[in-house]
Amino acid sequence: MIKLRVFPLFFNIEWKHLGQRLLDAKYNEEEARGFIVTDISDKQIMATYYEKIIYLEIVHHPVRGDFEITREVFFKTDIILFKKICFIVNPSRRFSGLLIFIANKTEAQVSIRDCRFNIPAFCDLGFRLFDEFNVTKVVYKQFNVTDSLKCSAAFSCDNNVFNEIGSVRLNIPAMPSRITFAGIINKTIMKGDISETGLISLSSANIDCFVDFINKNQDSLIIC
Structure with missing residues (x-):
């Protein structure tokens, strides 16, 4: 099953500028987060948001003793934006971080409400x-x-x-x-x-x- 969550959405920025800024906010290792835009048109934007989380774990080994290991996990969220609503595909609990990232990268006021x-x-x-x-x-x-x-x-x-x-x-x-x-x-x-x-x-x-x-x-x- 594919899950979708639909929200009313508002940006105080022109649609074409929104698309360009999301293109500019592509994933990079320095920030460990960003978008891969897969489709952009006059009516919709489809993109995947990636966020890398690094975990440090202490392993208790019976011979070698305690040592640290690093584990990297990627979270991804597919989004479909229209001019008044957006769809989150298979939403996760990291959705709020996605909204903050969009607002920071577009320098726009993002308003999203439950419906x-x-x-x-x-x-x-x-x-x-x-x-x-x-x-x-x-x-x-x-x-x-x-x-x-x-x-x-x-x-x-x-x-x-x-x-x-x-x-x-x-x-x-x-x-x-x-x-x-x-x-x-x-x-x-x-x-x-x-x-x-x-x-x-x-x-x-x-x-x-x-x-x-x-x-x-x-x-x-x-x-x-």
Whole structure:
């Protein structure tokens, strides 16, 4: 599975200058971090951020005694930037360091915020624009059943789960916390999960058409 995290994004710098500064911020051994830009155009920038971490370890050897060894580890993060949103591919906990590095190298103010992903809007678009679109599982976080009773719920079935939920006598929220879906977009089969936090898991390695779909419909799908 490939994981994506989508964020609203703002730079107070012209797009063409942003691209050039990311090109200039290529990886070098002196800083032990930097970008390799793989694609740049008027609408998107694709790049991989590399960061080298050096660990010093003490090894306790029964004959040679204690000695130090050096271990180098590379962390990499793939990013896809559009003018208003960005996608982090397989995000790691070192994501904050990436943002600081971008801000320092571009000399720009970088604003990135958590978002809510509008799952009902995605489903509506999916049924209209995907082929063979189906939602097989939906999860709701804690909600009120009565004034004093709360519950969380997950519903799943082989067909469109929303058709079956209508028969459930619960005050189910309008916004699910997560869905499992499948469909075909641009002749590419897509299966995966989407959460309201903007975390997306996809079974297909070809994520370009899905990313482009989210970008084109961001005004409907991203709630800031």
